[in-house]
Amino acid sequence: MSPLLSLRGLSVRYPGSKASLAALDSIDLDIAPGERLAIIGESGSGKSTLALAIANLLPGNALVQGAVEWPGLGRKAENGRDIGFVFQDPSASLDPVMRVGDQIAEVARANLGVGWRAAQALAIQLLDRVRLPEPKLAAQAFPHQLSGGQKQRVAIAAAIVGKPRLLIADEATSALDTIVQAEIMALIGRLVTEEGMSLLFISHDIALASQIADRIAVFRHGRLVEIGPARQIVSNPTDSYTRLLLDAHLGIDPHLEIDAHLEIDA
Amino acid sequence: MSRLFLRSPEAVAGTIILALLVAMALAAPWLFPRDPLAIVGPAMLPPFQDWTLPLGTDRLGRDVLSGLFHGARTSLAVGLAAAATSIIVGVLVGTIAGFAGGWVDEVLMRITDAFQTVPGFLLALAFVSVAGPSLGVVVVAIALGAWTQPARITRAEVLSIRERDYVAGARVIGMHPAEIAFREVLPNALPPVLALSSVIVAAAVLTEAALSFLGLGDPNRVTWGGMIAEGRAVLRSAPFLSIVPGIALVLTVLGVYLLGEGAVEASAVKRGNA
Amino acid sequence: MNRALRLIRRRLLGAVPVLLIVVVGSFLLLEAAPGDAVDAYAVSFGGDAGMIAALREAWGLDGTPFARLTAYLWSLLHLDLGQSVAFSRPVLDVVLERLPNTLLLMGAATALSFALGSALGIVAGSRPGSFRDRFLSIGSLALYAVPGFWLGLVLVVIFTVQLRWLPLSGMETIASGKSGFGRALDIARHLVLPVASLGFLYLALYLRMMRAGMAEVWRMDFVLAGRARGLSRRRIVLRHVARNALLPLVTMLGLQSAGMLGGSVVIESLFAIPGLGRLAQEAVGARDTPLLIGIILVSAVLVIAVNLLVDIAYAALDPRVGAGEAQA
Numbered sequence: 022m023s024p025l026l027s028l029r030g031l032s033v034r035y036p037g038s039k040a041s042l043a044a045l046d047s048i049d050l051d052i053a054p055g056e057r058l059a060i061i062g063e064s065g066s067g068k069s070t071l072a073l074a075i076a077n078l079l080p081g082n083a084l085v086q087g088a089v090e091w092p093g094l095g096r097k098a099e100n101g102r103d104i105g106f107v108f109q110d111p112s113a114s115l116d117p118v119m120r121v122g123d124q125i126a127e128v129a130r131a132n133l134g135v136g137w138r139a140a141q142a143l144a145i146q147l148l149d150r151v152r153l154p155e156p157k158l159a160a161q162a163f164p165h166q167l168s169g170g171q172k173q174r175v176a177i178a179a180a181i182v183g184k185p186r187l188l189i190a191d192e193a194t195s196a197l198d199t200i201v202q203a204e205i206m207a208l209i210g211r212l213v214t215e216e217g218m219s220l221l222f223i224s225h226d227i228a229l230a231s232q233i234a235d236r237i238a239v240f241r242h243g244r245l246v247e248i249g250p251a252r253q254i255v256s257n258p259t260d261s262y263t264r265l266l267l268d269a270h271l272g273i274d275p276h277l278e279i280d281a282h283l284e285i286d287a
Numbered sequence: 288m289s290r291l292f293l294r295s296p297e298a299v300a301g302t303i304i305l306a307l308l309v310a311m312a313l314a315a316p317w318l319f320p321r322d323p324l325a326i327v328g329p330a331m332l333p334p335f336q337d338w339t340l341p342l343g344t345d346r347l348g349r350d351v352l353s354g355l356f357h358g359a360r361t362s363l364a365v366g367l368a369a370a371a372t373s374i375i376v377g378v379l380v381g382t383i384a385g386f387a388g389g390w391v392d393e394v395l396m397r398i399t400d401a402f403q404t405v406p407g408f409l410l411a412l413a414f415v416s417v418a419g420p421s422l423g424v425v426v427v428a429i430a431l432g433a434w435t436q437p438a439r440i441t442r443a444e445v446l447s448i449r450e451r452d453y454v455a456g457a458r459v460i461g462m463h464p465a466e467i468a469f470r471e472v473l474p475n476a477l478p479p480v481l482a483l484s485s486v487i488v489a490a491a492v493l494t495e496a497a498l499s500f501l502g503l504g505d506p507n508r509v510t511w512g513g514m515i516a517e518g519r520a521v522l523r524s525a526p527f528l529s530i531v532p533g534i535a536l537v538l539t540v541l542g543v544y545l546l547g548e549g550a551v552e553a554s555a556v557k558r559g560n561a
Numbered sequence: 562m563n564r565a566l567r568l569i570r571r572r573l574l575g576a577v578p579v580l581l582i583v584v585v586g587s588f589l590l591l592e593a594a595p596g597d598a599v600d601a602y603a604v605s606f607g608g609d610a611g612m613i614a615a616l617r618e619a620w621g622l623d624g625t626p627f628a629r630l631t632a633y634l635w636s637l638l639h640l641d642l643g644q645s646v647a648f649s650r651p652v653l654d655v656v657l658e659r660l661p662n663t664l665l666l667m668g669a670a671t672a673l674s675f676a677l678g679s680a681l682g683i684v685a686g687s688r689p690g691s692f693r694d695r696f697l698s699i700g701s702l703a704l705y706a707v708p709g710f711w712l713g714l715v716l717v718v719i720f721t722v723q724l725r726w727l728p729l730s731g732m733e734t735i736a737s738g739k740s741g742f743g744r745a746l747d748i749a750r751h752l753v754l755p756v757a758s759l760g761f762l763y764l765a766l767y768l769r770m771m772r773a774g775m776a777e778v779w780r781m782d783f784v785l786a787g788r789a790r791g792l793s794r795r796r797i798v799l800r801h802v803a804r805n806a807l808l809p810l811v812t813m814l815g816l817q818s819a820g821m822l823g824g825s826v827v828i829e830s831l832f833a834i835p836g837l838g839r840l841a842q843e844a845v846g847a848r849d850t851p852l853l854i855g856i857i858l859v860s861a862v863l864v865i866a867v868n869l870l871v872d873i874a875y876a877a878l879d880p881r882v883g884a885g886e887a888q889a
Contacts (some may be wrong), residue, residue, distance in 0.1 A: 101791020113782035128790040163880040401582035404861045408823025416845040526718045533711035540706035
């Protein structure tokens, strides 16, 4: 089966920064349809640059080399309808002065070619799917009236309303407290399964990533240091840096059976 | 800092304009020793006719170029003095309000509100009308409407600074509150106020011009606003009499703005690099 | 709606001490000026020394400064702003007669500068650093340096003296016999130059603020998120960036009302528009301090009213206003 997304020799550099330090340094990576790939690394490892490069969201001055190809689509990917993107801070990624229902509906209208009324109906439907109580009322709310977890659910709804093939979650749970984090993780896992999306899960937290990912890729200083099945990376890492990351997470049990499909808030 | 400053074309342009103006103001009594209000030639001589009167004369036969030079003195002097007065008063009020807190703060801020509620130009008008037009009165009149903005900014800065460690430290070693306010807090609260100073100077120059345009400037001095008003009577036949001093006014204000923008940009770049 | 009512109540309560300070300040200015209200009255209606003394006692002007202040406050509470020396009529009557013209001038100048300024600001701010951005930024800075009264003269030279398109001064053609739409059009023609002279400074201000505000909003996450969600550039610029950058502009609308009232003094004098501003200049010319103080008081009330309206508009535009207390 051909991969959905294929990165070949992808390098990103920002002018002004030291030439020796590329934000991303010749990355080769494939994501299969329906696969869940986690990108792990500390801040500055290039993992967020990778996400932005895939979604063509890098700042204008970034110098990009290599290829981002979409064999699974047979064309260039378009944001919204092919790629869904969930950001770290839900308070910042939603427009503070627009009703959340409208913020989902405008994405539906831009990507699905539906009218405004149909888009609004879809928004309410989506709010229900991301388990916001009273979706009709919630659609009328402004972001500041929702909790952090609720806002992230709205952001997820806006990311998937265009029925994308790939969902990118860039530290999507790190701004939330532990209990809400688990709920959002479960929600992402469920939606990815139901929609048959691929997932690119970007996190600094290897334990969290191992709960949801099929494969884990470890990044450091813009390079891919190790990639493999999640269980293997967690239980038997070959790279010393990966081991270091794991040691920082004492108390994670590599043999623990994790069921990301379990809905904690169901 | 200075090299950064000169890299911005705005700052260079502003510096050149203001340097020329200051030169004009300083050279005025030397280049044009005669009273600029004296009649020196035929009335309404057009520009470029007589090399001793290059810009011609006004309706009463006064030298326009001499007026421009002497007007630069008044504009710059009043503008700078009024801006300095407003900044000093504003910084004092803001520091006291922010540092004292409580009812002192409350009273001072309500007074600030009141001054911001009355149109500054009307206040200046009323003050000059009651106190009589002279250079000092005009300076105070302009400052009456301009001290509130620096006061608010200083207060906000002081409020954020007074809880910091070095202020607490000064308290612990038993410094007098007034000493803490003016020696520890105030110097750190100044930069944002100074960043605003170009806007205050520009506004003061414009207010002075408007007052003298209405005939409320010092009658013994040449002002650009007065020259514009003077030329208005012969606007149809000799529009340049109003237009030329206006251009000087626009260039002055523009120079001040450009300089201010350049300074703010340069300090922003400097902070960005640090 | 409840939110707006609470806001209005709080603002009105807050305005009371401010107005009181304005009144006390006005009183001090009146005291500093030569002559008092009785002198003003006597100038209008005459009267011998005995009658003047009696009036002074009746109006409470013969007592201590504090007693005089109390008497002044008492008369203000009865909407009595004193007697105008120059017009021989109550100050309030003269002021209210002139107020509508000023409101029309200011309203038109505000509408023009806000609409055009924010629209051009969006044009400049939609592509930061582009040619049109730099052009508009420098152009607005230059415009910002132009004093309104001089701009007015230049416009008169161009449009009245040279092109003969627009009238020189006044509010409308005297004794034109026009009514209805024809009269409105005539007034509009008379107001073109004054509105432009008064408004262009603010146009530059709003343009610069809009541009700066948009530059700030561009850096926010939800703009990047909009691109990640596949929204068109047009929608991101208009519905998200400009919409958020508009909020501080609306606040500015209230803050600038005092400045614009001040500016209207010169512009109304220049174009001979019988409004509050020209009245102020006339009051200065006639040494009519009670009238000048009356204008200041009415202006202060006007500024408070405009700010109240702006606050209500702001609350309608920004859902976050008053959110904290709504839950309390």
